[in-house]
Amino acid sequence: MGWLLADSWTVAKRHLLHIRSMPEKLSGVTIQPIVFVFMFAYIFGSAIAVPGGDYRQFLLPGVFVQSMATASASIMAGIVSDMASGVMDRFRSLPMARAAVLIGHTGANLVESVLGIVAMAVCGLIVGWRPELGLAPTLAAFGLLLLFGFAMSWVGVFAGLFLKSSEGAQGLGFVLIMPLTFVANTFVPTGGMPAILRAIANWNPTSAVVTACRQLFGGAVPAATAWPQVHPVLASLLWCAALVAAFLPLSVWRFRRAMAAR
């Protein structure tokens, strides 16, 4: 167990060192959400009516959550390229804890998410977003975002272990992330959606985390009756716990199998 942590840390450092040699790796958690903030704040926002009337206060939690979900696509691409390049074989021929290869990767992802949150928060403050309830709820919201990012990164790992090419990873990343973050209350209230989509959106884990953040940052939250929207913090915690409980062991199992089969 001690070695599992030590080995995971060594692997995590590898991925963090990558930031120095390819800073573009961070674009998914920095530039992309910043573009979304400006695009929605200044272009679409004028046409979207939200409760309380302050679209930027409504928008920022959505962009925060979306960027956490996007991080799972980059980890998926990383897993695919390690499998293809023989780096995974090298790790597997070492007397190290095998699960550390995956845990280290998701751990590094978490650190990248922290950097992304800082970048987005600064950008949000510039366009007029304000965390209004003080330090503790704000930090709780950031904590929840990181937990969601961590849970989603295990979904990315699991999906990555099935793919052969990084093109496939890009395609699947798009197909996975777009509906997850758009069929939700991320950018618009769900009230105007057709009934089926509204039901999906209200139960989407993304929506639970978004609503939880809206509450914790302070600001108007659309009235809701769906259970995850009434208890968003609890629903977010349950969703994250369920995702990790399902996809962490599945990933480790798949990792062992995917390698043995080649």
Next chain:
Amino acid sequence: MATAAIRAEGLAKRFGKTRALDGVDLVVEPGTILGLLGPNGAGKTTIVRILTTLLRPDAGTARVDGFDVVRQGHEVRRRIGLAGQQAAVDEYLTGRANLVMMARLYHMPAARARARADALLEQLGLAAAGDRLVRTYSGGMRRRLDLAASLVAAPPIIFLDEPTTGLDPRSRLDLWAMIEGLARAGTTVLLTTQYLDEADRLAGRIAVIDHGRVVASGTPDDLKRSVGGERIDVRAPDTETLPAVRRAVAAALGTEPALDPETGRLTAQVADGVAGLRAVVRELDRAGLAVNDLALRRPTLDEVFLALTEREVAS
């Protein structure tokens, strides 16, 4: 009898309908180099993957340094180094960071890991490039770094899967010298190759693999003897003089040379290469024939292969 460094018995592996290995037996004594020689798809890499615990055999057993590769995988991994076909190093780290990471994953303390990385960079001639990203390295430098990565824990047994495939001649010679140095220092080496000259130069023993089986094994000399000595190649300058050249070679050697219709090259097998070559030169001189090319060479892998597989079919 001392424990063999590597002992495999009856290894078999299928991938779907393909029978990748069909009963492979191997023994490698400590401190020696075994060359696994064979064409693409013969099963060489599958053997390496089983012996390095990356793949489970469907049947058969293998022990590395006395430990079973299936049941005692962790013990095996503590005693081996693997350098694969692709240089499995991280492109976006420096050479030094790659080696430090490996050393840490072998659970060396940080200071020792750094010292080990420095020593290996020095040993493999990468000291000056140690702080550059690997993506800026040449193919030869990558392979050397990959070899360094497999040596981090100074394992008693290393596996090199086609270590020089795709390298330029200079890098190939460098890598050969390093592998020889390892063996001199007592490391057991199992290397796979498609090149007879590589196996010949490095390996004390060679196992020829084809269709998932060991079709021949022995010292390089054993193998060459088994396929009948050396070859003399002669190329006539044009098709008009070809028949005359052919007659001259046949007269000199007392055996009809084979003609490769693609290249116009005549090849004859000789027991004593130097004597045969002199006889051919004399005969060509007497007939007043000029030739474009005249060479004495050892059998190529193709020829070893044809000879060995023909024998298989015959027996």
